[in-house]
Amino acid sequence: MERAIKQMLKWRGAVLALFLGGTILCGVLTTMVGINYDLVDYLPDEAPSTIALDVMNESYDKAVPNVRVMVRDVSIPQALSYKEEIAAVDGVEDVIWLDDQVNIQVPLEIQSAKTVEDYYKDGNALFSVTVADENQEQTLEAIRAIIGEEGAMSGNPVDTVNAQITTDVEIQHMMSIIIPLMFCILLFTTTSWFEAVLFMINVGVAIIINMGTNLIFGEISFITNTTGAILQLACSMDYAIFLLERFEDARAEGLAPLDAMSKAVAGSATSILSSGLTTVVGFVALVAMRFKIGPDMGYVLAKGIAISLLTTLVFMPCMTICCYKWIDKTAHRSFMPSFEKLAKGTNRVKRLVTIGVAVLLIPCFLAQHQISYMYGTSGMASPDSQVAMDREAIEDLFGQSSTFALMVPRGNRAYEQELNDRLKDLPEVSSVLSYVENAGKSIPEAYVPKDQLSQLNSDEYTRMVITARLPSESNETFSFVEKVRNMAEEYYPGAYHLAGESVNVYDMKDTITADSIKVNAIAIGAIAVILLFTFHSFSLPILLLLTIESSIYINMAVPYFTDQTLNYIGYLIISSVQLGATVDYAILFANRYFENRTSMVKSEAAFRTIQGTAGSILTSAGIMTSAGLVLGFVSTNGVISQLGILIARGAVLSAILVLVFLPTLLTTLEGLIRKTTKKQEFYPENQKTGKELEPCKTPTN
Structure with a gap:
């Protein structure tokens, strides 16, 4: 493998030209990618409201x-x-x-x-x-x-128009904040001023290529467009950092730069690919959603991480070999602390935190299922925007209102009249506009002006436009949708169609809720399989996933305990994003712990692992937290803002639990780990660390 890598590095000029040419081309293609701001377009094709809209568009002008x-x-x-x-x-x-x-x-x-x-x-x-x-x-x-x-x-x-106008401006604003912020974090956590430049160039190339290649989809949602680049940056920066750390270690051994980079790529490829694969799987799980925002975001983000892996293992090594002298010239002492005090403090409180997590786990799991959710676009605008203030002004004076279109087969005026009268009698209904209501069931169509007739009757259907004193989204509105559908089913079984914004939101709710269990199960199951083959263990995947899932439960319980209404799209996406992006922390910790465990007793191995991984985990979590906070505080779109806060809080919680909760699980349940793990060595507990003893091996099953 190293021979092939050396050959690639010898052709580094051509590799760099290829990537930079691709970046320029994709930069141009980015302007051609369509952006869709209407969430209704992402309902499944088989959703009743989608079919109703198609029928109405075909039947009425x-x-x-x-x-x-x-x-x-x-x-x-x-x-x-x-x-x-x-x-x-x-x-x-x-x-x-x-x-x-x-x-x-x-x-x-x-x-x-x-x-x-x-x-x-x-x-x-x-x-x-x-x-x-x-x-x-x-x-x-x-x-x-x-x-x-x-x-x-x-x-x-x-x-929709408000989302379109504000999103275009906010993406530029967010990137103008997050790029300098990421750069400052990297300057602090690296040992060379120029390393931060290389990292930003590498991730910038990956992001631009990903954005340009989105043209293969024709268009993407505004949610994906707004969050995609920032999430790709936050999730993939670690790969380049890990590669350069291996490069520096190899050079410290006295190897020439070309040999050192070959060894670094060969030695880190497996870890980087397995880490990236878990993130890709977390995003790919979104593809299983029937609500098409999931596939839209899943494909783009999974492709983005795959491109980031490619740039890290091909573009980054070639660029580094060309610039390593600048790395040497701008070297500085490490600003990162030793984390010894953090390790000692964590060791002291880890059992207390573990008990706290265990106590919180069930209430938090139950709480996330009791959150008040929004499913449509009504909560997207910020409270101080003109859109929100206009809506409030209208509702304060005239109350809330929703419009529905009920299309039923033509031909039975008696049924039409009876259904029309029953709809008018519903307490929520303020008016019904229909042929039998406005023209009368006994009036021949020839006597009705054509422009009015075309609004109500088509070749196959007659349309009843219902106005109800209801918000576009609420439990009462959803109940009304069910009531109208049930009423229409009595007269026209399987032959009617109900359309309207509230009907779209109702189907959105129905679709997204059904998606949640499936998406989470796929993400957890797929990542568990990857961890199973990575660690050759049946118990470790459970422990690592338990750590991250616990942080997700706590994260999602916060809106319930703070009485916050949450957009369900954000909830669904964060479950996959937080799992896929932060399970890397647990993988890194577990790998280092078992490396230390081959030469240390478990208590010291846990201490050294906390000390040795805290810098990497906190750097990664810091980048993701910063990215989330920028989304949360800069975006005026409710969905994106909430998603940003969830990402930021999730990264912090995942980092804390990996550094505090996971060590206790690994040390307390070592007996179980020994029995269910192959190819892992454990230093004897009854020996002092440092003695020349053969580590005992776990018996293989």
Whole structure:
């Protein structure tokens, strides 16, 4: 293997040119990758709401209202004028207001107060607007210009456009913070000023290549686009650090740079690849999700880690050989402490911490299943954004509202009338717009204006547009969706379709919840198999995974105990990300512990392992924590911000448990480990460390 590596290093100029050329090309390709901001597109193709949307798009020219627009301090004539202006905007398919529900020529005082106040209250008018999927940003800008800053808008297109505008700016802002922050961490933890430069170049090349090759997917979600580069940086920096440490050790033995790097690559390849493989598996598990955000993120991140492994084992060695003289010239003393005091302190409290973890484990496991979750886009905007303030202003005055489109087969007017009346009688419903309601079941279609008829009847379906006094997402809303579906099933078994933002969120909830057990089981099972072959042990995978899963349980229990509503997408992703990214800490610790255990008694082996691995683990955790905090505090998108905080807290918890909880497991359960592990040597406990004795071997099964 070393011979092949030396040959690669001799051709280092060509290797560097190839990677740098690929980086430039991928930098150009990055601008061609489409970014999707609509989470609805990631619902499974077989989800009822997805099928309903497809049917509605095929059967009707116009969708259902998806934006609420409020204009303040207007009279009825002024409101009608605003309605005409908004309806004339390119991209606006329809505008519904009070005049579509009642005869406004009749005094409003004798009309239904509830109906009137749904559209006009205290001199303020509320319009239900249907905005087309194309060019939504320009359409909403035009509406904003009409209603002015005093007006307000809310709805899924508003949330989507806001995510699009803010994400593009925030990615640049986050990278401008995280790159200098990572650089400072590396300057502190390395022994040469120039090493930090090499690390950043290596990971930068990997990130750009990964972003450019995303073109093979056509488009990626904005969540993946925002978090992908930062997570790749945080998860893969260790590989290059570990390689360069081996290179320095080999040079310290007196080897020439070329020989030292060949030995370093050959000696570290197995460890780096096994460490990277666990991270890849954690991300690949997301591919098993039916909710397509999982595959979207899983493929991109798994590809990113694979590219990082390639750059670390091919590009980094060649670059280092070209620049090792700069490493020597900028060498400095280590700023990292010896961690002896940390090891002593950890040894003193490890049993207490272990008892604490054991006590917390079951409550935390149960708590994460009691968290209040959000599944849609309503919680994405920050509380101080215009989007959130507009939504609050509309809801304070007119209350919450959701629109649904129920499509049923045409032909049975009696069924249509009966279903229409039952829907109107539901306490949550404020209005129903349908053929039998607005035209009458006895009126022939030939007498109804074509533009109105096309909104309600198609060749195969008649559509009932239901407006309910409900938020887009809540338990009451989900219950209402079930109620309408059950009611429609009575009249049209298996032949109806229900569409709407709340229906999408309901199916999103249903899909994501079903995904969680499957994704976690795949991630844990696959990583357990990797650990089984890495350590030749049946018990060690369980202990290492128990350590990381315990940190995940504690991490996920915090929102419950702090009464925080959590976006379920963040919960689902963090389970795989934290497991795949931080199980490396446990692998590193276990490897070093068993190396020490061949020549030390277990108590000293644990002490030396804590002291020897604390620097690497804390550096890695520090990088991941910093990346998470930047996501958490810079992003105004609720999903991304929560995911960042979860990543940061998870990295800290994983590092603490690996340095404190895992040593106790390894020393206390050594009897079990001996019986279930092959090819591992253990120094005799009844001998003092340092005596020339043959270590005893675990009997093989």
